[in-house]
Every structure is written in structure tokens, then in C-alpha cells.
Amino acid sequence: MSSSLQANRLNLPALAREGVPLIASIPLQKLKRIAKETQGLQPDSSVYLEARAEFRPNPGADDVVWLHLQAETSLLLTCQRCTGAVLVLLKVDQWYRFVATEDIAMAEDDQSEEDLLVLEPQFDLLALLEDELLMALPLVPMHDACPVAPTLSVGDADIAGESGAKPNAFAALAQLRRK
Numbered sequence: 001m002s003s004s005l006q007a008n009r010l011n012l013p014a015l016a017r018e019g020v021p022l023i024a025s026i027p028l029q030k031l032k033r034i035a036k037e038t039q040g041l042q043p044d045s046s047v048y049l050e051a052r053a054e055f056r057p058n059p060g061a062d063d064v065v066w067l068h069l070q071a072e073t074s075l076l077l078t079c080q081r082c083t084g085a086v087l088v089l090l091k092v093d094q095w096y097r098f099v100a101t102e103d104i105a106m107a108e109d110d111q112s113e114e115d116l117l118v119l120e121p122q123f124d125l126l127a128l129l130e131d132e133l134l135m136a137l138p139l140v141p142m143h144d145a146c147p148v149a150p151t152l153s154v155g156d157a158d159i160a161g162e163s164g165a166k167p168n169a170f171a172a173l174a175q176l177r178r179k
């Protein structure tokens with residue numbers, strides 16, 4: 001990786017000119033805000049990162065830099081039902097268009113499908129990655145099926161009724177047979 005392609009002070013036009021995606025494995029420990037959300041970081045925890053920049057023609061003006069960011073990682077989060085660790089897969093797949101100023105970004109953001117960012121000489125790709133991962137975090141991390149039976153509160157009764165319907169029916173049947 002050349003010095004212009006350091007992920008935390010990235011020269012985006014240089015990356016676009018090279019035409020080769022930046023591919024990296026970022027240790028989760030480097031992403032402090034994400035690391036805080038996890039339950040017990042394994043030493044090999046990392047985020048797979050792929051960033052591809054390109055120039056697109058802009059009639060009557062300079063070419064515009066676009067960035068495609070893809071990332072993937074697995075985090076151990078706290079299950080909100082049983083408080084055990086639950087492995088959650090996070091994925092980022094987003095396009096960004098770079099503009100000259102914050103004013104332009106604000107003005108054009110509503111009518112743009114892509115996200116707009118201000119082009120800085122040293123772009124912090126890691127900060128952007130961390131923002132996207134934080135937004136991809138589930139609001140309520142939860143096992144599909146918790147490994148141990150949770151202690152139910154009154155508010156959970158409906159959920160338990162649905163998922164517990166079958167075993168209860170069998171249990172009822174077993175009771176009948178015993179009579």
C-alpha cells in the first residue's frame with residue numbers, strides 16, 4: 001500500500017487515478033466506537049474493507065470523485081432477551097459522491113440517492129467506516145432462539161405464546177395420555 005492510500009488520511013483522487021481498490025483488514029480495536037459495543041473482543045476481530053474510487057464526468061466542470069465502500073464484520077453483541085452474547089453480521093455497501101463544500105452537500109443531499117461528502121485532501125475512511133458500521137448495528141440485538149430459556153416478564157408473554165405453542169401442545173398431550 002502506497003503512502004497516499006493510508007485509510008485514515010486517504011487521497012481519494014489518487015485512489016481513483018490508480019483504479020485499484022483499497023482492500024484492507026482493519027482491527028476492531030482501531031474502531032473505538034464500535035469496539036465499545038461488543039462483548040469481549042477476540043484478538044483476531046477485524047473488519048474487511050474494500051474501497052473503490054472513480055472519476056465520473058461532470059459536464060462543464062471537473063470530473064467528480066465517487067467512492068464505493070463495502071465492508072463486512074461479525075460482532076459479539078449483547079442479546080436484549082437473554083443478555084448472552086449474540087454474533088451479528090454487519091455489512092456496508094454504499095456509494096458516495098464528493099462535492100467541494102458542505103453547502104453543496106446540504107443543498108443536493110435530498111435529491112441524491114448516493115450520500116454526499118465533502119472532498120478533503122486527507123479523507124478519513126476509517127471514520128466513515130465506523131459511522132456506517134454504527135448505523136448498521138441492530139437497534140435490539142437478539143438471538144433468533146436464545147440458548148437458554150429466558151425469564152419472561154409480563155410484556156414478553158405474547159412472544160412466548162407464539163414460539164412456545166408447539167412444546168406446550170405436546171406437553172398437554174403427554175398430560176392427557178398419563179390420565
Ligand SMILES: [Zn+2]
Pocket residue numbers: 079080081082083084086142143145146147
Ligand atoms: Zn438471547
